[in-house]
Amino acid sequence: MECTKQLLSADSCKPKPDDESKLGFGQIFCDHMFLMDYDQGAWRDARIMPYGPLSLDPAALVLHYGQEVFEGLKAYRGVDGGVYMFRPQANLERMNRSNRRMCIPELPLEETLEHLFELVKTEHEWIPTLEGTSLYIRPTVIATEACLGVKVSSSYLYYVIMGPVGAYYPEGFNPVKIYVEENYVRAAAGGVGEAKTMGNYAASLLAAEEAHAKGFTQVLWLDACDKKSIEEVGTMNMFFVIDGEVITSPLTGSILPGITRDSVITLCKHWGLNITERKLTIDEVIAAQEAGKLTEAFGTGTAAVISPVGSIHYRGSDITVGDGQTGEISQRLYDGLTGIQLGKLEDPFGWVVKVK
Ligand code: COI
Numbered sequence: 106m107e108c109t110k111q112l113l114s115a116d117s118c119k120p121k122p123d124d125e126s127k128l129g130f131g132q133i134f135c136d137h138m139f140l141m142d143y144d145q146g147a148w149r150d151a152r153i154m155p156y157g158p159l160s161l162d163p164a165a166l167v168l169h170y171g172q173e174v175f176e177g178l179k180a181y182r183g184v185d186g187g188v189y190m191f192r193p194q195a196n197l198e199r200m201n202r203s204n205r206r207m208c209i210p211e212l213p214l215e216e217t218l219e220h221l222f223e224l225v226k227t228e229h230e231w232i233p234t235l236e237g238t239s240l241y242i243r244p245t246v247i248a249t250e251a252c253l254g255v256k257v258s259s260s261y262l263y264y265v266i267m268g269p270v271g272a273y274y275p276e277g278f279n280p281v282k283i284y285v286e287e288n289y290v291r292a293a294a295g296g297v298g299e300a301k302t303m304g305n306y307a308a309s310l311l312a313a314e315e316a317h318a319k320g321f322t323q324v325l326w327l328d329a330c331d332k333k334s335i336e337e338v339g340t341m342n343m344f345f346v347i348d349g350e351v352i353t354s355p356l357t358g359s360i361l362p363g364i365t366r367d368s369v370i371t372l373c374k375h376w377g378l379n380i381t382e383r384k385l386t387i388d389e390v391i392a393a394q395e396a397g398k399l400t401e402a403f404g405t406g407t408a409a410v411i412s413p414v415g416s417i418h419y420r421g422s423d424i425t426v427g428d429g430q431t432g433e434i435s436q437r438l439y440d441g442l443t444g445i446q447l448g449k450l451e452d453p454f455g456w457v458v459k460v461k
Contacts, residue, residue, distance in 0.1 A: 106216050108151040108223055112137065117155075121269075125235035128271035130408060135228040135240075135267045139220055142249075143210055143261040151220055153227055156266065162251035166258040171304045172248035174203040177407045178364075179239040180225045180267075180460065182232045183448035188461035190242075191446050193221055195364045196407075200244060202362075203300040208257040209246055217244075217263075222460045224265055229461055233269040237277065239446075241270040241408065273340065273408040274322055278439060280415025280431060281404075283338060284321035285387055286312045287420075291336065291359070293329035298336075298359035305361075309339040321418060323404070329359065333386045341404030341412060342366035345390060346434055348398040351380040365405040365442070371454060372441050378434070387419060394424050401432030411439040 118136045122128060134156050141151045167173050178196040183189045197218055201211040221242065225232075232240045244265045248258030274281055289312040292298025292305055312324045325343065328334040335354050337343055342363040344353045351373050356362050373380035393399040402414035413431040417424045426432075444450030445457060 106141075106148070106151050106213070108139075108153060108220055110153045110227070111155065112153070112227070113155050121231060122233070125233045125238050125269070125271070128233060128238055128269055130270045130273045131241065131268065133268045135231045137224065137227055138267075139224045139265040141220070141263045143263070144259065148210070148213060148263070151216070153224055159262070159264070161247075161249060164251035164253055166248035166250050166252055166256070169253065170248075170255055171302065171307075172207055172209065172258055173246065173303045174200060174207050174209055175243060175245040175301055175303070176200045177301075178242045178244075179270075179407060179446070180229075180232055180242060181239050181446050182234045183459075185448055187448070187459050188225060188229050188232060189446065189448060190221075190225065190458045190460055192364050192368070192456045193218060193458055195367070196244070197221075199301065199362060199364065200246075203302060204246065206297060206300040207302055209248070209261060212246070212263060221265065222458075224267065226461050228267060231267070231269055233271075235271075237443075238269060238271050240267055242267045270408070273406070274412060276322065276412075278411070278413070278431070280413045280426075280429060281322035282320065282416045282418065282423075283323045283325045283414055284316040284319065285417060285419040286316070286324045286326055287332050288312070290329035290332075291326040291339065294358040296359060299356065299362060301361060306339070313339060319418075325417065327387060328357075333388065335385045335387060335390070336360050338404050341406035341409050343414075344369065344401075344403050344405065345385060345393075345399065346401035346432065347389070347393040349379055351378055351434065352385050353380075353382055354385060355382045363405055363407075365407055365410065368442060368454075368456065369405050369411075369438055372438060373434075375453065376437075390417070391419065391424060394426070399424075400427045401434055402426045403432070403435040403438070405438075410442060411435055
């Protein structure tokens with residue numbers, strides 16, 4: 106499918122941020138976006154257009170019943186000056202899995218990937234270069250049919266917006282404090298927890314607000330049934346290092362199958378670390394801490410990369426993880442992943458795609 110382009114003249118483009126150390130996350134957007142429509146059974150009209158508001162019928166199904174899916178991935182300026190993306194195909198494959206769960210038609214993988222590359226190439230001057238920065242890419246698909254009956258939409262809009270970002274958390278690559286949530290749940294097995302869809306994030310807001318008000322960065326979700334097994338943090342998958350074993354929860358249906366999670370598991374195996382995907386309860390984490398065996402905890406995600414956890418708050422007590430500082434494995438994973446992403450380190454897994 107041909108992609109048409111309607112580009113702004115150079116003098117209508119926005120100035121690029123002059124201080125890349127103050128980028129933050131998700132506040133600045135590139136000059137152009139990608140759009141493609143679906144109706145009558147086919148995706149059509151692929152186009153790159155100036156970034157701007159969407160026009161939607163107020164009855165559009167996405168606005169009422171949340172039939173939506175999104176993704177998050179990044180492009181980098183490599184050490185050789187080239188433009189690189191990290192595992193873009195894995196993101197689009199996950200997007201199609203989420204689409205299936207949300208009754209949204211799948212995207213044509215090859216073409217959608219080509220369109221992503223085209224958009225990134227068009228906006229490559231927006232890719233920041235300071236260490237820890239990147240171009241964040243947000244593919245999104247929404248149900249556009251105007252109807253107040255609860256039903257599967259017959260029309261959709263797929264669009265991609267992008268912008269330069271720095272660290273997701275104000276702490277940057279420094280240990281965050283997380284709050285173990287026991288009153289609210291994020292998702293239950295059989296629900297939509299493993300799909301990257303807006304409702305999961307909306308469901309997390311109240312708990313996150315309450316945790317922020319108490320001084321915590323993020324909420325650690327437990328399973329919806331027994332409130333015992335570790336699930337994930339709202340924007341990251343979680344890993345714990347107990348007595349030399351790196352542990353992350355298995356994908357039980359209520360956890361987002363993170364691309365960074367998968368990359369971390371692969372890297373740990375490649376390095377010969379003892380990594381396991383297994384059920385881990387909060388009680389085991391606490392017992393390990395009391396026995397001096399909990400040496401590290403960290404979250405993984407595209408936006409956050411690797412986020413070390415310094416302390417965990419559970420039932421009124423603060424549990425310090427290791428010495429409360431960034432652990433050795435967290436640091437090694439951060440350096441390993443970002444090294445591969447930026448082309449500083451060899452990429453034995455074929456994760457990095459050169460776009461330009
Ligand atoms: C990401 O890590 O890319 C995410 O989508 C998580 C969050 C920003 C919603």
